[in-house]
Amino acid sequence: MSQATPAPEQPAGSTAPAPRRDDGIEARAQGALREMLTSSWLVTVCALVLAMVISGVLIAAADADVQDAAAYFFARPADFFSAAWDAVWGAYVALFQGAIIDPTASTFTRAVRPLTETMTTSVPLILAGLGLGIGFRAGMFNIGAQGQIILGAIFAGYIGFAFDLPPVLHLLLAVIGAAVGGGLWAGIAGFLKARTGANEVIVTIMLNNIAIYLVGYLLSTKAFQREGSNNPISPPVGGNAEYPLLLGSGFRLHLGFLLAIAAAVFVWWLMSRSTLGFQFRAVGSNPSAARTAGINVNRVYLLVMMIAGSLAGLAGSAQILGTEKVLTDGVAASFGFDAITVALLGRSKPLGTFFAGLLFGALRAGGFAMQARTGTPIDIVLVVQSLVVLFIAAPPLVRAVFRLPSAGGRGAAPELSAPVVKEAAA
Amino acid sequence: MSAVAAPASRPGSFAGAKPLAPISYKAPIGYAAVAALATLLFGILPESGRRTTFSVSTRDDFFQIESFTVPSKATALLLCLAALALSAWTFQAARTRRKVGIWLPAVYAVLLIFALLTWAVAGKDQALPLTSLLQGSLFLAVPLVFGALAGLLSERSGIINIAIEGQLLAGAFLAAVVATITQSAYLGLIAAPIAGALVSALLVAFAIRYVVDQIIVGVVLNVLVVGITSYLFSTVLADNAATLNSPPRLPRIDIPVLSQIPVVGPVLFKQTALVYLMYVVVIVLQVMVFKSRWGLRLRAVGEHPKAADTVGIKVNRTRVWNTILGGAVAGLGGAFFTVANGLAFGKEMTGGKGYIALAAMILGRWSPKGALAAALLFGFADNLQVVLGIIGTPIPSQIMLMTPYVVTIFAVAGLVGRVRAPAAEGVAYVK
Numbered sequence: 077m078s079q080a081t082p083a084p085e086q087p088a089g090s091t092a093p094a095p096r097r098d099d100g101i102e103a104r105a106q107g108a109l110r111e112m113l114t115s116s117w118l119v120t121v122c123a124l125v126l127a128m129v130i131s132g133v134l135i136a137a138a139d140a141d142v143q144d145a146a147a148y149f150f151a152r153p154a155d156f157f158s159a160a161w162d163a164v165w166g167a168y169v170a171l172f173q174g175a176i177i178d179p180t181a182s183t184f185t186r187a188v189r190p191l192t193e194t195m196t197t198s199v200p201l202i203l204a205g206l207g208l209g210i211g212f213r214a215g216m217f218n219i220g221a222q223g224q225i226i227l228g229a230i231f232a233g234y235i236g237f238a239f240d241l242p243p244v245l246h247l248l249l250a251v252i253g254a255a256v257g258g259g260l261w262a263g264i265a266g267f268l269k270a271r272t273g274a275n276e277v278i279v280t281i282m283l284n285n286i287a288i289y290l291v292g293y294l295l296s297t298k299a300f301q302r303e304g305s306n307n308p309i310s311p312p313v314g315g316n317a318e319y320p321l322l323l324g325s326g327f328r329l330h331l332g333f334l335l336a337i338a339a340a341v342f343v344w345w346l347m348s349r350s351t352l353g354f355q356f357r358a359v360g361s362n363p364s365a366a367r368t369a370g371i372n373v374n375r376v377y378l379l380v381m382m383i384a385g386s387l388a389g390l391a392g393s394a395q396i397l398g399t400e401k402v403l404t405d406g407v408a409a410s411f412g413f414d415a416i417t418v419a420l421l422g423r424s425k426p427l428g429t430f431f432a433g434l435l436f437g438a439l440r441a442g443g444f445a446m447q448a449r450t451g452t453p454i455d456i457v458l459v460v461q462s463l464v465v466l467f468i469a470a471p472p473l474v475r476a477v478f479r480l481p482s483a484g485g486r487g488a489a490p491e492l493s494a495p496v497v498k499e500a501a502a
Numbered sequence: 503m504s505a506v507a508a509p510a511s512r513p514g515s516f517a518g519a520k521p522l523a524p525i526s527y528k529a530p531i532g533y534a535a536v537a538a539l540a541t542l543l544f545g546i547l548p549e550s551g552r553r554t555t556f557s558v559s560t561r562d563d564f565f566q567i568e569s570f571t572v573p574s575k576a577t578a579l580l581l582c583l584a585a586l587a588l589s590a591w592t593f594q595a596a597r598t599r600r601k602v603g604i605w606l607p608a609v610y611a612v613l614l615i616f617a618l619l620t621w622a623v624a625g626k627d628q629a630l631p632l633t634s635l636l637q638g639s640l641f642l643a644v645p646l647v648f649g650a651l652a653g654l655l656s657e658r659s660g661i662i663n664i665a666i667e668g669q670l671l672a673g674a675f676l677a678a679v680v681a682t683i684t685q686s687a688y689l690g691l692i693a694a695p696i697a698g699a700l701v702s703a704l705l706v707a708f709a710i711r712y713v714v715d716q717i718i719v720g721v722v723l724n725v726l727v728v729g730i731t732s733y734l735f736s737t738v739l740a741d742n743a744a745t746l747n748s749p750p751r752l753p754r755i756d757i758p759v760l761s762q763i764p765v766v767g768p769v770l771f772k773q774t775a776l777v778y779l780m781y782v783v784v785i786v787l788q789v790m791v792f793k794s795r796w797g798l799r800l801r802a803v804g805e806h807p808k809a810a811d812t813v814g815i816k817v818n819r820t821r822v823w824n825t826i827l828g829g830a831v832a833g834l835g836g837a838f839f840t841v842a843n844g845l846a847f848g849k850e851m852t853g854g855k856g857y858i859a860l861a862a863m864i865l866g867r868w869s870p871k872g873a874l875a876a877a878l879l880f881g882f883a884d885n886l887q888v889v890l891g892i893i894g895t896p897i898p899s900q901i902m903l904m905t906p907y908v909v910t911i912f913a914v915a916g917l918v919g920r921v922r923a924p925a926a927e928g929v930a931y932v933k
Contacts, residue, residue, distance in 0.1 A: 134730070138733070138734065264911075268911070268914075268915045272915045274914040278861065279914060282857075282861065283911070285904075286907045290900070292900045417722065417725065453737060455732035455849075458726070458732070459729035462723070462729060466714075466722050469708065469715075492714055492715055494713050495928065496713065496931070
């Protein structure tokens with residue numbers, strides 16, 4: 077299987093040049109309008125709207141009141157539409173109140189708690205998404221964030237509960253352990269790709285499954301299982317190894333959020349300012365050309381995977397040292413897979429990934445509130461997420477739906493497009 | 503399969519022959535290392551004096567075979583030594599550049615598996631039921647076989663199908679709902695392929711019409727199908743479980759005469775219609791993919807689309823229809839989870855089987871019979887863990903469950919022979 081060949085430094089989507097004639101303000105305004113309509117962020121917004129509309133149809137279809145009203149649709153269609161509107165609006169309002177701010181709450185603390193929950197939930201998504209983004213830009217499709225998060229959590233968790241160390245040192249060691257664990261696990265895939273050309277998609281999928289059974293096995297051993305418990309659960313991590321809370325005990329928001337911001341800055345510096353990042357991007361654009369230019373491509377494969385894995389491992393530390401505090405076989409939830417959609421939505425760029433992580437964190441945090449208040453299952457969030465990414469990947473579809481002017485190309489967004497057979501290909 | 507040497511690979515056979523590739527001892531070393539490890543674990547380290555009992559016959563057979571008991575340590579040692587001898591033979595074959603047939607890894611695997619079984623149930627009172635072990639393995643391999651064939655159909659045409667998981671899940675969902683509404687398991691079996699084909703249709707729509715990276719579409723479609731089916735499960739199905747989600751079970755059909763042959767009969771011919779359908783699909787595809795005009799075109803499009811286009815084959819049309827056909831096959835496999843077991847649909851009930859099917863396809867080197875063999879191996883590992891769990895064994899179940907994935911990693915890393923994907927896989931074709 078060949079990988080995506082992302083075109084790293086193209087301004088996404090805006091290939092149509094704005095007209096730059098000095099015919100007066102009107103022409104320039106038209107040019108600006110045209111640029112706005114063909115820009116990629118507008119596609120992103122439209123894709124989000126489209127995804128929420130389609131999910132809205134699903135919400136309405138599953139609503140009992142709507143089904144009742146549909147039974148006499150031709151007699152009183154207005155009933156049907158108002159019932160559908162109530163169902164969808166109610167669900168999305170609950171989602172918003174659960175994700176951003178809840179104006180109906182009794183105290184200020186409760187009103188802003190949803191926002192902090194969104195930030196807390198987004199930490200593993202951002203960290204793992206940043207790692208995957210590096211891989212995508214280096215032309216490696218790493219599906220293994222799930223396994224790397226688990227390995228990070230195993231390492232951090234073990235250091236957290238097996239030792240008793242002074243405050244700062246304990247946390248530091250546990251966090252480093254998480255990065256090492258995730259990095260080594262991903263490193264297997266990088267090593268095999270470099271040495272034998274083994275396809276990283278398959279290897280990382282397999283490593284995900286192995287990691288799930290590995291944590292299950294470890295939790296049945298004496299070293300990991302909580303004393304006196306028959307369940308696969310570890311002892312809680314020591315207080316010194318936990319991430320300190322940022323806003324006091326009323327909120328779950330922890331230091332991991334600042335770590336995620338720092339990681340985003342680091343990834344920006346790595347990919348845009350360092351020689352190593354340049355090599356990563358060069359290999360992603362064209363491995364053969366990179367090799368000819370003297371870049372050690374195999375070393376790049378290994379390093380990309382190890383750095384990506386370390387970031388996913390840090391995501392695991394956010395789970396075990398920040399929110400969960402104990403190791404279970406569900407410690408990674410589905411963050412590893414969600415992070416793939418985060419990286420894709422963020423177009424593999426650090427800033428984009430950061431905001432995409434916040435958005436999907438909000439959907440997740442709000443989804444729980446929505447489920448509790450309106451009974452709409454949180455699974456609908458998965459539908460929204462996957463639809464957003466599908467639409468982002470196919471801008472012509474979104475433009476056609478919203479009647480936006482075309483941006484020139486007829487294919488996918490450059491970062492997400494498939495390699496194409498070229499006329500001059502040897 | 504014969505182990506005939508290709509004439510061109512004999513050194514100095516004729517002038518102007520291509521220079522020979524360097525001899526690789528990777529595979530022989532791999533074989534030898536595993537066999538040596540097995541010899542140590544099963545043949546040398548265990549304490550002697552224990553015995554292992556295997557039972558073979560079932561009640562309805564023409565004639566009964568007595569269950570037999572063997573001394574554990576000596577038997578395991580003998581089997582492992584035979585495996586070691588085979589490894590030695592691969593060294594010799596590699597040195598003389600002879601190709602080894604598919605029989606070698608097969609015999610090697612059987613030897614080691616029997617050594618493992620002999621060791622695992624050593625000293626237990628209960629006999630290891632060989633026949634039901636194989637019967638269950640075949641049953642558990644069903645979704646893997648269908649999934650692997652689905653992957654094969656689309657990947658041979660050049661479309662990477664990561665969405666097998668989603669196709670299985672969609673098939674399982676629709677099969678359960680249709681079978682419950684109509685109260686007929688067979689109608690569920692007919693509905694399942696439609697769901698799988700729909701997922702495939704989405705895959706090709708984005709991969710070909712909008713030239714989106716195929717791996718990305720596949721991964722995202724898996725999430726989408728999980729989202730939609732879980733959502734409908736928690737809303738519509740949960741409220742009306744009796745009327746929408748309690749499918750009847752597909753009945754077992756015993757084929758007359760054949761089903762009474764000892765061992766073979768119960769394993770192969772006391773199964774459901776879905777399993778018989780699987781035999782048909784594997785045989786038909788094995789013949790059609792390699793011997794028919796359709797198969798030739800399919801492979802041409804996946805290997806060199808430009809050449810195929812030049813001779814007038816519609817590249818993208820071929821890809822669309824074969825991928826959709828593949829989706830239908832995977833959807834059929836999805837019916838395994840619900841109607842074949844008589845189980846209600848549950849959230850994410852395919853549990854990663856689609857990814858194992860993908861692995862089976864790769865391990866089977868993109869051929870139907872290879873996919874069947876690999877899927878059977880995975881099904882066996884799956885079922886062995888269940889059977890040994892009942893008898894009680896020294897191996898943790900997680901380690902058993904991990905094995906297929908580890909084997910796959912070794913396979914793609916080239917230790918179990920070379921695997922090569924269709925050349926144009928994942929590459930969009932735009933005129």
